[in-house]
Amino acid sequence: MSDKPRVLFVCVHNAGRSQMAAALTEMHGRGSIDVRSAGSEPADQVNPLAVEAMAELGVDITARQPKLLSDDSVRQSDVVITMGCGDACPVYPGTRYLDWDLDDPAGRSLDTVRRIRDEINRRVLDLVQALLGDGHEGEHGQELRYD
Numbered sequence: 001m002s003d004k005p006r007v008l009f010v011c012v013h014n015a016g017r018s019q020m021a022a023a024l025t026e027m028h029g030r031g032s033i034d035v036r037s038a039g040s041e042p043a044d045q046v047n048p049l050a051v052e053a054m055a056e057l058g059v060d061i062t063a064r065q066p067k068l069l070s071d072d073s074v075r076q077s078d079v080v081i082t083m084g085c086g087d088a089c090p091v092y093p094g095t096r097y098l099d100w101d102l103d104d105p106a107g108r109s110l111d112t113v114r115r116i117r118d119e120i121n122r123r124v125l126d127l128v129q130a131l132l133g134d135g136h137e138g139e140h141g142q143e144l145r146y147d
Helices: 017-029 048-055 071-075 110-132
Strands: 006-011 034-039 079-083 096-099
Touching: 006 017, 017 034, 017 048, 017 079, 017 110, 048 110, 079 110
Parallel strands: 006 034, 006 079, 079 096
Antiparallel strands: none
């Protein structure tokens, strides 16, 4: 068993929001967070505009593939962050759940995908700070309190 916090990002197609969030969490967490992503109805490939928007930050997500959400992936996570998957995500005691209300980048312009990416990045910085307490600052910390 790992001592690292385990985070699962879930959206419908696992092709945009959850892929960007996972990659940004890996980057900002610097190997200190076990990160996964999945979708309730995975697409065939990652959204090309999400790939392009992430490449602008120097993050390569071209090799990523959308994956189907499983009960095991939820059960094995400390924090599950949903992004528009509705009731598709199973709920287990002891797991923290957050819902990030974010626009779906599917069918959007590159400028819109950049804005979504930037909002995800702000929330990921808050998440990393909440999980690791490593000095990352953010403005969404209220959403990350688990009392």
